């Protein structure tokens with residue numbers, strides 16, 4: 013029997029309708045078996061811990077990611093796998109963040125949640141929870157965990173955490189991983205795609221929770237008034253900017269914008285170029301409208317999701333200043349990009 017630690021952070025999944033008031037309320041996760049008796053029929057031993065104050069995932073911040081990472085690392089030796097119950101809204105950010113915080117994982121960390129509370133009749137929460145637990149407990153014939161990375165399980169699909177994005181506010185199929193195929197698909201059986209699984213070169217778990225928030229995100233749009241953004245480019249607290257550009261990394265050849273970018277980089281700032289497109293990659297220099305980026309030293313984020321770009325920068329900015337940040341940005345550190 014494998015031992016699984018269920019970490020409850022909040023979100024819709026852990027709520028149940030109060031029959032008197034009709035309101036959704038968080039239930040005590042120690043009583044998870046009362047709400048999902050099917051868990052008793054799984055061949056796993058489950059224990060659970062919870063945030064002191066379960067939260068809507070819109071409230072998540074760097075401190076919460078640190079708590080989650082420490083909940084995993086503090087209990088790492090005692091469990092075979094970890095399932096983190098989390099609101100779906102910012103789950104892809106948390107999963108990306110934890111992939112950088114928990115490097116060298118040899119055990120599964122599976123995020124899941126639901127669009128409907130676990131207490132409602134049509135809930136997607138039960139299947140998500142039960143299968144996530146099953147996945148987190150799966151081992152090969154030598155007792156080695158199949159999954160050794162941070163992943164998101166939602167509506168029959170298992171995705172690499174730092175490749176996933178929430179794509180629907182109301183469909184049960186709320187997540188996608190457009191630039192990396194599913195790690196596993198749950199049907200009658202759980203079909204693993206073993207060649208897609210990440211294996212860390214590190215021998216032991218290394219925990220990096222010192223993330224920095226000294227960064228900004230700017231999404232371009234036609235007609236953008238770059239003067240409005242000057243305060244971001246000149247703010248001394250902004251060490252890095254993620255630019256969400258068009259198509260394969262293109263931007264207008266606006267003189268104000270180009271001056272802001274090149275002066276920011278000249279002062280030591282880092283600009284990371286990612287695409288607004290749901291899939292595909294930045295290719296700086298493919299068009300004249302992106303060759304400026306190449307000339308001034310903007311880093312291509314290739315096919316990073318926004319969630320992975322932001323959390324990767326938060327991780328790297330939190331590292332000692334001796335680290336070659338630009339170089340590290342261009343490496344795929346935990347399977348986050350090609």
Ligand code: ASP
Pocket residue numbers: 022023024025067068069070098099100101102125126127
């Ligand atoms: N607002 C909720 C949250 O992200 C939605 C959900 O749980 O799916 O916490």
